[in-house]
Amino acid sequence: MSAPVLLVEGLHKSFGGVQAVEDVSFALSAGELLALIGPNGAGKSTCFNMLNGQLKPDNGIVRLEGRDIVGLTPRQIWRLGVGRTFQITATFASLSVRENVQMALYSHAGRLRSLLARFGTALRDEADALLEQIGMLDQAERPCGVLAYGDLKRVELAMALANAPRLLLMDEPTAGMAPKERVALMELTAKLARAQKIAVLFTEHDMDVVFGQADRIIVLDRGRLIAAGLPQEVRNNAEVRAVYLGG
Ligand code: ADP
Ligand code: MG
Numbered sequence: 332m333s334a335p336v337l338l339v340e341g342l343h344k345s346f347g348g349v350q351a352v353e354d355v356s357f358a359l360s361a362g363e364l365l366a367l368i369g370p371n372g373a374g375k376s377t378c379f380n381m382l383n384g385q386l387k388p389d390n391g392i393v394r395l396e397g398r399d400i401v402g403l404t405p406r407q408i409w410r411l412g413v414g415r416t417f418q419i420t421a422t423f424a425s426l427s428v429r430e431n432v433q434m435a436l437y438s439h440a441g442r443l444r445s446l447l448a449r450f451g452t453a454l455r456d457e458a459d460a461l462l463e464q465i466g467m468l469d470q471a472e473r474p475c476g477v478l479a480y481g482d483l484k485r486v487e488l489a490m491a492l493a494n495a496p497r498l499l500l501m502d503e504p505t506a507g508m509a510p511k512e513r514v515a516l517m518e519l520t521a522k523l524a525r526a527q528k529i530a531v532l533f534t535e536h537d538m539d540v541v542f543g544q545a546d547r548i549i550v551l552d553r554g555r556l557i558a559a560g561l562p563q564e565v566r567n568n569a570e571v572r573a574v575y576l577g578g
Contacts, residue, residue: 339355343355395413414491427474428471435489
């Protein structure tokens with residue numbers, strides 16, 4: 332196994348009297364999909380927010396490809412190659428699919444890109460290559476505002492990929508989608524992440540998606556990591572069944 336892209340050790344966060352995350356440790360390798368699951372209020376989003384720089388841990392280590400990122404701003408962490416998708420859509424409704432992806436490409440790696448942007452066709456070709464990967468090239472000219480929700484989610488995935496991330500953080504990426512669409516979005520994510528050796532950490536409530544797509548699963552309950560392992564190990568874990576899976 333290669334050195335981890337993400338290494339988390341002894342992560343703690345409390346809000347007032349609430350211990351939201353307590354002593355959480357895990358690692359994630361390139362091209363690996365890790366699902367973080369657990370009941371509402373378990374601390375999943377708090378973990379994400381400590382990884383993307385929105386929240387500072389009270390204690391613990393977060394290393395991205397060996398580099399300590401605790402205390403860096405969200406922007407600095409994004410620049411180091413941590414992409415994310417948002418629960419609220421991050422696209423501009425009146426701009427076309429291609430323009431949205433071009434903007435994401437433009438904001439990646441600032442100076443280099445602004446040079447590249449002078450050659451508009453290069454940026455356009457790059458955007459179209461991303462749109463081809465997500466199967467949206469035929470909709471490149473359509474405004475994002477008229478897209479079906481599942482298509483919009485794919486555009487957001489392309490925009491996250493425009494930053495050439497080493498690590499992609501997806502907190503409930505399929506929320507609000509129909510079951511079939513959820514599976515399709517995460518299948519596509521898995522395919523692209525494996526091909527491009529991107530590490531993916533995602534939360535998900537749809538167990539068909541989790542057990543179908545994750546390489547490994549970690550389970551949080553009331554801030555603590557109660558299980559970690561391969562999908563079939565986690566599925567058969569008695570404590571996980573009791574607190575989350577039911578039965
Ligand atoms: P999950 O994403 O697993 O549903 P969260 O990380 O959102 O869980 O929440 C974990 C716990 O921390 C909950 O008890 C929640 O109420 C609390 N919490 C989360 N964010 C804050 C905050 N900004 N201020 C106070 N309490 C918070
Ligand atoms: Mg959450």
